[in-house]
Amino acid sequence: MTCPLHRNPITAVEGPAVGVSIEHLSKNFGRLQALRDVSFAVEPGEIFVLMGPSGSGKSVLLKHIVGLEAPSDGRVLIEGRDATAEGTLENVRIAMVFQAGALFNSLSVYDNLALYPREHRLGTEAGIREKVMRALQILSLENTAHKFPSELSGGMKKRVAIARALVMEPQLMLYDEPTSELDPIMGATISEIIATLRDEYHVTSVVVSHDRELALGIADRVGILMDGSLVFLGAPAELHAPEDPRIANFFHPKIDLKNPRFKSLEA
Numbered sequence: 293m294t295c296p297l298h299r300n301p302i303t304a305v306e307g308p309a310v311g312v313s314i315e316h317l318s319k320n321f322g323r324l325q326a327l328r329d330v331s332f333a334v335e336p337g338e339i340f341v342l343m344g345p346s347g348s349g350k351s352v353l354l355k356h357i358v359g360l361e362a363p364s365d366g367r368v369l370i371e372g373r374d375a376t377a378e379g380t381l382e383n384v385r386i387a388m389v390f391q392a393g394a395l396f397n398s399l400s401v402y403d404n405l406a407l408y409p410r411e412h413r414l415g416t417e418a419g420i421r422e423k424v425m426r427a428l429q430i431l432s433l434e435n436t437a438h439k440f441p442s443e444l445s446g447g448m449k450k451r452v453a454i455a456r457a458l459v460m461e462p463q464l465m466l467y468d469e470p471t472s473e474l475d476p477i478m479g480a481t482i483s484e485i486i487a488t489l490r491d492e493y494h495v496t497s498v499v500v501s502h503d504r505e506l507a508l509g510i511a512d513r514v515g516i517l518m519d520g521s522l523v524f525l526g527a528p529a530e531l532h533a534p535e536d537p538r539i540a541n542f543f544h545p546k547i548d549l550k551n552p553r554f555k556s557l558e559a
C-alpha cells in the first residue's frame with residue numbers, strides 16, 4: 293500500500309524542520325497539578341509520541357506548545373524561543389489536530405480547510421482550491437467538501453481536522469489522538485501520512501496517542517506521562533518489555549474478572 297501523500301504530494305513545506313524544548317514545565321489548575329516538572333526535547337524532523345493514561349496531562353502539554361496554555365512554572369521553547377513570547381508562533385507554521393476536531397460548525401468542510409490559506413493569502417482562490425481538494429483526497433474525503441461538520445461521523449470529523457492541518461503546510465504538526473475513532477485501515481493510513489511528512493517533508497510531529505501500533509510503528513521516541521510526570525522517555529523498542537511495572541501494566545492491563553465491579557454488571 294502506498295501512502296496517499298505519495299499519490300497527492302502536497303506542495304513542499306516551507307522552512308526547515310523545527311525543534312521543541314520542554315523545560316521543567318509545571319501546570320496547576322487551582323489545586324490540581326496537571327503537569328509536574330516535565331522536561332524533554334523534540335528534535336527537528338522527529339516523530340515524538342506522547343502516551344499515558346486518561347487525565348495524565350497529554351492534551352494540556354500539547355496546548356502549551358501551541359501557546360493555548362501558559363506554564364505555571366518552566367517554559368516551552370520553539371526553535372529556542374519562548375512559545376508564549378510575542379512573535380514566536382508567527383515565525384513557525386504550526387498545525388494542531390485537536391482531540392475533538394475543533395472544526396467550525398457553521399462552515400462547510402471545504403471552507404474549514406480553505407480558511408487558513410485564505411486568511412494568510414497563501415495563493416489564489418484556484419490555487420487554494422487545488423490544495424484543499426488534494427488534502428481531501430489524501431484523507432478519502434473528496435465527497436464531503438460541501439457537507440457541514442454536523443453531517444459527518446466522528447471519524448470523518450477527525451480526518452477533516454487532519455486534512456485542514458495538511459493544508460497549512462506546517463513545519464510542526466501536533467496531533468491529539470489522531471487515530472481514535474478511526475477504523476484500523478484508516479488508522480494505518482494516518483500513521484503512514486505522519487511518517488511520510490517526516491521522511492519527505494521533514495515535518496516535526498508530536499503525537500498524543502493511545503494507539504500502541506502507531507507508537508511502536510512510527511515513533512522515533514516515546515514519552516509516557518503518568519499523573520503529570522514524565523515516567524518514560526526512550527525508543528519505542530524499549531517498550532516491548534518495559535521494566536517499570538506501571539508502564540507494563542499500562543500496556544498490558546490485567547483484568548480481574550472476579551472483581552466485584554464486573555459482578556455488578558451481570559445482574
Ligand SMILES: Nc1ncnc2c1ncn2[C@@H]1O[C@H](COP(=O)(O)OP(=O)(O)OP(=O)(O)O)[C@@H](O)[C@H]1O
Pocket residue numbers: 321324326344345346347348349350351352353391
Ligand atoms: N482548562 C482546565 N481547567 C482545569 N483543569 C483542567 C483544564 N484542562 C485540563 N484540566 C485537567 O488536567 C488534567 C489533565 O488533562 P488532559 O486533558 O491533559 O488529560 P489527557 O492526558 O489528555 O487525557 P485523555 O487521554 O482523556 O484525553 C485532568 O485532570 C483535567 O481535568
Ligand SMILES: [Mg+2]
Pocket residue numbers: 350351352391468
Ligand atoms: Mg487528551
